[in-house]
Amino acid sequence: GLSEPSIDLKYLGIVLFLIGISGNFYHHCILSQLRAKGDKEYKIPKGGLFELVICPHYLFEILGFLGISLISQTLYSFSTTLGIAVYLMCRGYVTRKWYMSKFEDFPK
Helix, strand or coil, rough: CCCCCCCCCCCHHHHHHHHHHHHHHHHHHHHHCCCCCCCCCCCCCCCCCCCCCCCCHHHHHHHHHHHHHHCCCHHHHHHHHHHHHHHHHHHHHHHHHHHHHCCCCCCC
C-alpha cells in the first residue's frame, strides 16, 4: 500500500550489494588461508584491505546491507542496516583492541 519512491535507487543498490557480497567473500577467503592445517596460532591478516581497515569483511557486509536498503527503500530495511552497521563497527573496535593486546607488532 506504499507509494513508489520518487527516486529509483534499485540499480545503485544492486551494484552496492554485489560489491559488498564479493568483497566480504574475498576477505573471508583471505582469513581462511591464514593458518595451515593444524595450526592454532592467531595471525595478523594481510592482503586485500586488511592493510587499511581492521575488519574489511565487516565494511563490505555493511555495503551489502546498504545495497539491500537501497533496493527496498523502506524504513524497516534502513533501520536494520543502521543497527547492523553500528553492531559491526563496535565489533571492529573490539577486534582492534584485541589485536593490540595480543600482538606487540600490530600497526597503530
